[in-house]
Amino acid sequence: MDALHEFCLRMGDNTLVLGHRVSEWCGHSPVLEEDIALANTALDLIGQTQMWLGLAAEIEGQGRTADDLAFLRDAWDFRNLLLVELPNGDFGQTMMRQFLFDTWHHAMLTALAGSSDDRVVAIAAKAVKEASYHLERSAGTVIGLGDGTAESHARMQAALDLLYPYYGEMFAADATDTALAAAGIAPLPESLRASCDVRLRQVTEEATLTLPASSFAHSGGKTGARHTENLGHILTQMQWLQRAYPGATW
Amino acid sequence: MVAPRPDPVEIWAWLDAVPDPEIPVISVVDLGIVRDVAWDDGVLTVTITPTYSGCPATSLIATEIESALRAKGIDRLRIDRRIFPPWTTDWLTEKGRARLESYGIAPPRAAGGPERCPRCGGSDLERISQFGSTPCKAQWRCRDCLEPFDYFKCI
């Protein structure tokens, strides 16, 4: 089914691009415990990528593997949300991005664990366990830093102001989403919005942060129509080895 | 001549001697990674499941299982990976839990945290981080003996 193939690319590209972004922190975090937590989060996300892109490759049926899809597609073939390709910024911005993503990701995986497609259920049931730990940590960190010092509060508010316009894309539907919802494979994205909004309000309130008034949302990542310039820069790093030395293995 | 086929019960016992590469005091069976052992038309199929989806030890575990079984003379062998139902710490064996604790890693508990310090048995504990040296562990500290320790977190 074409819609399911597209959906697997979207899920897998989200975890691939965010996993790569988070891994950029390896060895650079403010404290050792956070470095370890970020590295483990990145590892979970890359593991989930193998499952989603593996299923995408299987549905595609052209003999490609998850690795081929990750390392040999170009920017216009990527289907990740704009949010996950944005630069890390400071630690607070990275954690705010993670929290916004985790909020949606956890809700999406929970819904997918009840999918009509067994392969989707298997991936989601495994990934949601990991996503619960990601969400617990990112929400806790947003609260700790938002309700922290004047400096950390200001940085978290700036991060929220910067990233909130990228929150809405997670809940926007297109023909792929409608087809999948009709087949009972995936939820309509907007059906996840209410519960995500509740969590977002709860956490930002406890973090003493103010949600921006405008609900304007950038779009174009998950459809592949309009990525930011950041994606190409990520790919030059992530795909360099396979591009320079095609077929290289360990 | 048809080679004798070892009984799956015996094969489970062999697998119980294959150490987890990251926590060598417990076996891959203790960890609940081996889900099934079955003969299928003369081919032994061992079904394994990853702990965390990105756990780098998973492929190493498959290799170690394979070489352990080949050393026992099984040469027609297939390792299947299964992700559903997802791995859970409920699958840790009692033997595995006891060994974890004597090794210095507090075993998982439904309550979401360790029962006691694996070093001194103290109960005044605090969580440092929900993430630790491997995907399956969290970092805790004992306020009685002041030592940090690993906790095998519930999933």
Ligand SMILES: [Zn+2]
């Ligand atoms: Zn102690």
